[in-house]
Amino acid sequence: MGEFAPQEGNSGDVKILETFLASNPSVEYIRYQWIDYSGLLSARIATKSFALSLGRKESSLTIQSPILTALILDNSFLFEDFEVGQDELFADWSSLKICHYAPKHAMVMCFVKEGGHKDGKGFRRCPRSRLQEVCSSAKGKHDLDFLVGNEVEFFIFDESSGTPKPIDMVANTYSAASINNKYLPIVEEMVECIQNVGIEVRQFHSEGGPGLFEISTEPMAPLQSADALVYCHETIRNISRKHGLHGTVYPNPFEKLSGVGSHMHLSMSRLDKHENFLAGLLENWRALAAFYMPNYDSNLRLKPEERIFWSLQNRTATHRKIKDGHWGLRGVDATANPYLAMTAILTAGIIGLEKEKSLTIKDPKRAVFKGIEDDEAMDLGILYKMPTSLKPAIDSLKAAEELKDALCPGLIDRYVKVKTKEEENFGKLTGVERRELSMRVF
Structure with missing residues (x-):
């Protein structure tokens, strides 16, 4: 099974973020968002300066592994599946939107790259990556x-x-x-x-x-x-x-x-x-x-x-x-x-x-x-x-x-x-x- 990864040019163009922030000076925070296997929308909130720093270095925001696939809706965990290591959130800046419902905030949807030392899966189990992949393959x-x-x-x-x-x-x-x-x-x-x-x-x-x-x-x-x-x-x-x-x-x-x-x-x-x-x-x-x-x-x-x-x-x-x-x-x-x-x-x-x-x-x-x-x-x-x-x-x-x-x-x-x-x-x-x-x- 080959590696599934975000398509080139879709995720890392920090110019989108720079232009967005210039046009929306009231935005101070960026919500890095993803949805896990329980269906729960999750978010890490970065300051705009930190988001710009990550974007310019083409770096990810790191989270506990495997938070994408081990959290249950009642806030319990599949502890036996937790591993040493970390997952990475890669912002898809094309999805960037101002949160009109939350002053000073904007949101961006992320691709999740799974890490972990035992069972690293890359983007193969990331729902957003897989949807992009199936549409690209169909085309x-x-x-x-x-x-x-x-x-x-x-x-x-x-x-x-x-x-x-x-x-x-x-x-x-x-x-x-x-x-x-x-x-x-x-x-x-x-x-x-x-x-x-x-x-x-x-x-x-x-x-x-x-x-x-x-x-x-x-x-x-x-x-x-x-x-x-x-x-x-x-x-x-x-x-x-x-x-x-x-x-x-x-x-x-x-x-x-x-x-x-x-x-x-x-x-x-x-x-x-x-x-x-x-x-x-x-x-x-x-x-x-x-x-x-x-x-x-x-x-x-x-x-x-x-x-x-x-x-x-x-x-x-x-x-x-x-x-x-x-x-x-x-x-x-x-x-x-x-x-x-x-x-x-x-x-x-x-x-x-x-x-x-x-x-x-x-x-x-x-x-x-x-x-x-x-x-x-x-x-x-x-x-x-x-x-x-x-x-x-x-x-x-x-x-x-x-x-x-x-x-x-x-x-x-x-x-x-x-x-x-x-x-x-x-x-x-x-x-x-x-x-x-x-x-x-x-």
């Missing part, structure tokens, strides 16, 4: 480009009493009544913050719950789309906090209210191969759930044993076909590491393309609210169901040999280890404890 081998648009759902709620409570507003989806309230200016501030860094917003609206909203962004290349999603989430959390509220993208903040998704629009440039690509997605979708629905409670927002199928302009399908080569992916939620999830999803589709897998599943051509009976599913070629919890998703991933080989067994083995430990730890907690823990970080 070089297949002349294939992708675009990804995000539907960013989130709840804003009140916890001033010490207990999370839905805010008082009309909850009818899309209704004018649901935005005629004091919370509209807060959502507008979020949208303006996001747009002010060049992330184009298409629209926003209320969803089916008190305090549930959605912001939809323009499609971007996969790496830039994942970066944008990180910025959107931080904006939602910080602007909410500024107004004395809590913003969360956790999938199930209130038991009796709608869940929170992070639906993704994925389009590809090679329309002659779109059915092969979709076949690869559908075949691996159950295993991929370990990446795109990775929280212990992710499945609570779905119907039990939901069927995996595609359908034209059908919002009840796991894969809503909008047109040839353009799909809405409904299962994804915001506890996913967006770089890992997108890497895995694209890899599964490319497997279908390269192996010329046939699209054997037929469109049921109807909305599916009560499920599909076994006989009909068999006639339509619908063979797979969504996993009912994180554990069967992990088991499916471990059994997906083609996907494991394509993604790199070392990456899969460590990811499975992290998520297995997380599933074990969270299984010992009550629903309220799990919800409180996850909403602190998501």
